[in-house]
Amino acid sequence: MTGNSSLATKQHTLAQHTLTQQLSPLHQLREKAPMFIAVLFGVTIYASICNQFVPQDSIFYVSTYSITLLGKYLCFALLALAVDIVWGYCGILSLGHGAFFALGGYAMGMYLMRQIGDRGVYGHPELPDFMVFLNWQELPWYWQGFDQFWFAMLMVALIPGLLAFVFGFLAFRSRVAGVYLSIMTQALTYALMLAFFRNEMGFGGNNGLTDFKDILGFDLQQDQTRIALFITTAIILAIAYCASVMIMGSKLGRVIIAIRDAEDRSRFLGYKTEIYKVWLFVFSAVIAAIAGALYVPQVGIINPGEFSPLNSIEIVVWVAVGGRGTLYGAVIGALLVNYAKTRFTAIMPEAWLFALGALFVSVTVFLPQGIAGVLKENNWLRRLTQRTAQPAGGQA
Amino acid sequence: MKFGLLRRFFCALLFFLLQDSILAQTVNAQSPDEKADEIGQQGISASVEGVDNYASIQTLAGAKLNAVPAIVEQLESQLGQQGLSLFEAMLAGRLYYRKSDSQVVIIEKQGSDSDNYLLYDSLTLKLLGEEATANFRKVRVNNKLRKQLRTTIARLSLFSNDVELRTESIRSMLDKVDEDTIDLLNQLKEQETSESVLSLVDLAFAIYHFSDSDEQSIRLAALNTMDGSLEPAVRNLINRATERYEDGTYAEVDTRVRRKAEQIKSGIESKVAFYEFLETIFFGLSLGSVLLLVATGLAITFGVMGVINMAHGELIMLGAYTTYVIQLLLPNHIEYSILLAIPAAFVVSGFTGILIERGVIRFLHGRPLETLLATFGISLILQQTVRSIFSPLNRQVETPQWLSGSLEINSVLSITYNRLYILIFAVIVFLILQLILKKTSLGLHVRAVAQNRSMAKSIGIRTEWVDAMTFGLGSGIAGIAGVALSQLTNVGPNLGQSYIIDSFMVVVFGGVGNLWGTLVGGFTLGVTNKFLEPMTGAVLANILILVFIILFIQRRPRGLFPQKGRAAE
Secondary structure (H helix, E strand, O other), X not given: OHHHHHHHHHOOOOOOOOHHHHOOHHHHHHHHHHHHHHHHHHHHHHHHHHHHHOOOOOOOOOOHHHHHHHHHHHHHHHHHHHHHXXXXXXXXXXXXXXXXHHHHHHHHHHHHHHHHHHHXXXXXXXXXXXXXXXXXXXXXXXHOOOOOXXXXXXXXXXXXXXXHHHHHHHHHHXXXXXXXXXXXXXXXXXXXXXXHHOHHHOOOHHHOEXXXXXXXXXXXXXXXXXXHHHHHHHHHHHHHHHHHHHHHHOHHHHHXXXXXXXXXXXXXXXXXXXXXXXXXXXXXXXXXXXXXXXXXXXXXXXXXXXXXXXXXXXXXXXHHHHOOOOHHHHHHHHHHHHHHHHHHHHHOHHHHHHHHHHHHHHHHHHOOOHHHHHHHHHXXXXXXXXXXXXXXXXXX | XXXXXXXXXXXXXXXXXXHHHHHHHHHHOOOHHHHHHHHHHHHHHHHHHHHXXXXXXXXXXXXXXXXXXXXXXXXXXXXXXXXXXXXXHHHOOOEEEEOOOOOEEEEXXXXXXXXXXXXXXOOOOOEEEEEEHHHEEEOOOOHHHHHHHHHXXXXXXXXXXXXXXXXXXXXHHHOOOOHHHHHHHHHHHHHOOOHHHHHHHHHHHHHHHHHHOOXXXXXXXXXXXXXXXXXXXXXXXXXXXXXXXXXXXXXXXXXXXXHHHHHHHHHHHHHHHXXXXXXXXXXXXXXXXXXXHHHHHHXXXXXXXXOOOOOHHHHHHHHHHHHHHHHHHOOOOHHHHHHHHHHHHHHHHHHHHHHHXXXXXXXXXXXXXXXXXXXXXXXXXXXXXXXXXXXXXXXXXOOOHHHOOEEEOOOOOEEEHHHHHHHHHHHHHHHHHHHHHHHOHHHHHHHHHHHOHHHHHHOOOOHHHHHHHHHHHHHHHHHHHHHHHHOOOOEOOOOOHHHHHHHHHHHHHHOOOOHHHHXXXXXXXXXXXXXXXXXXXHHHHHHHHHHHHHHHHHHOOOOOOOOOOHHHO
């Protein structure tokens, strides 16, 4: 018990409450989730209604472009959440989460490609256009089954999960940690990028998969489909957020934080740290993959560029900006940085890399806790959350 | 892009050869005792002779086709080897004359969208300028004339004073040995002194006899001469002789000759395989030397400070751009600008490195993951800066003549000079670095800090200063690597990015904090990569290497040569 309490003091988000209260994951959920979910669904529903029922010339009208953009941001938020789980809570700095994101995206892309059917440019009933173009005679074995939605969704989670498991098992078992692990993850995504660039791989090579028509029978170009995708993303983000809060609030979560702060000590206490790390890594990879799967139908393309190491590092910056070790911080960071990126690249494209670079440097040097850290110091958010959480906390 | 480079390379090579032969001729034309005196006046005398020569050349302009052979003969006796470039241009249809004043020049077409020709002097190949195509008319040649020109060129280069040129000329004849060439070669054989040229002449005779003669003993003797030769002409001949048709008969009717030929063929093939093996090793070593160069700087910063410098690739890029800028500043001294670029790049990148260390990394001490992110941010800023200043397009860095061309060991194995020099250069840089680390007080301090920072600090080493110097040193070496890379690849803002992962792999594979590990790691990965490439293709080889290292790190997390002792943890 004493060991637990000394670790708990290190965790900033848990302070004021007594130990017994903190130990319950449900309590954590009640304390942390309502505000997040309220804001998330508030915005989602507002945007959807304004898109559908407000006339186009009204100032309240939200264009479909904005809806898609918001949906894209939410996918990135989900991705940032995945990185925050491993980096913020377990100290595993993964520079390869873009790989899981892209793999999930490819699985979804394969389903969407199969849905095109004979409406492609070459009109082949089974083969996607790029295979016809490459003179392939039949569908490769690994494309079988992707015409079924359930199978594709299974693969979205299974393939990246399996990769994360194998990679994590090998790496954590031999205690590869710190910068070594970061570089290994980067090499992983780099290797995958090179592989997916090859035409022989059968994933469309350079151009990737694109030109999608519909999903589950609904036209991807239609506003309703886009809104549905947007809302789905929001719901999944909420679910992932709640699940993460519960995991981090449980005993499992506390062991994970202990591993982050003193891995050797946790090991000496008898915890098999590598097992915890592997499963957390797999969980995180699956969330990233789901984010990728939601991303692809909304932007309409997936190509090997998503594997590039730069993308993976950018995710880490979102988390760093928002504040690692706080789940809402990761989400805020992803939204803010991506919004800034959209604005910047529209106004002055050359300046974006300067801004991003400066952001990297300034956040790491001046704001190690990110925006969440600033908010915490100013305390206004805490007072706000406490007020909303108080009645719930009182009942527990 | 690739095509352009290749063409540039061949032009330079051709230019080099031709100029050499002309110089050799003018110098050798005089008797030995006069030579020393004459060399000083050579410029003057050449120009005096030159006027006369140009006048003779001008007779080509507008001459009737049946009169041209006589003119060519006259020019051959008058110009000697000086006329080689003229005849070659004539044969290639690049000899033109100006309609207004009948001046004869060699032209170069500039692609379909230009209305101008580039003009070259017909003897010295000096660039004269650019002029509209409409002002010129071609010096016409017909087939008969082409044949005459070919023999003239062959004769001129065959009896040149340059061994290289003679060798080259015989080689080009080997494909088609006929009675005329045999006559020429017979003349040459009487006066030839060079062993290698003589053996080539024998080879030419053997090829001629083998195809021409019916007598078994002569053909067998010819085959004996050809045994072990790697000349493409010989290999083609042997392949043709041993060819088996679909109906089971052989191209060569004589069984004994065929057996002998088959025997020689297998001998040649194993020899070729051996040289190809050597070539693969050389390419591997060359790749390894590049990896070594880019990884050494990283090994120092990473090994000593435990800092992952993601901006390392951009420091390499800065070095490459420094080379480019120095070439811009010294357009007339391409030969030396690259030598000047080495210290310049060291200073530029090293200084940038020190700035990065003092400005950012210092504040992130003991937080390696944050350092990684911050330096990545710096790399983005550097990239964008270069992109804003120099444009996002790739820049061309000229290759000096002494770096272009290749060392031909035989017709299978040839080693390009730039790769050879970079290999040597990488090893020299590595040795100098070892010397600095082992023999200077800075090196001593660096090693002390690397082994145990707090202990070093407590005995009075200024670790802050050592950090800055180490970072500067590592970054400076990155800059030097950039100079070398500018000779191999395109110089662009993304140059560094493509090397950063590879160089990390080398450092991690070799073992952090161990420079010899980096050396072994770099060469091992380079050679392995080149041996995998023919089997799997370049990209897959790269992927396999990455996967291999990922697995290797699982087995040996500290690399090939781990640092020993508790301090290494």
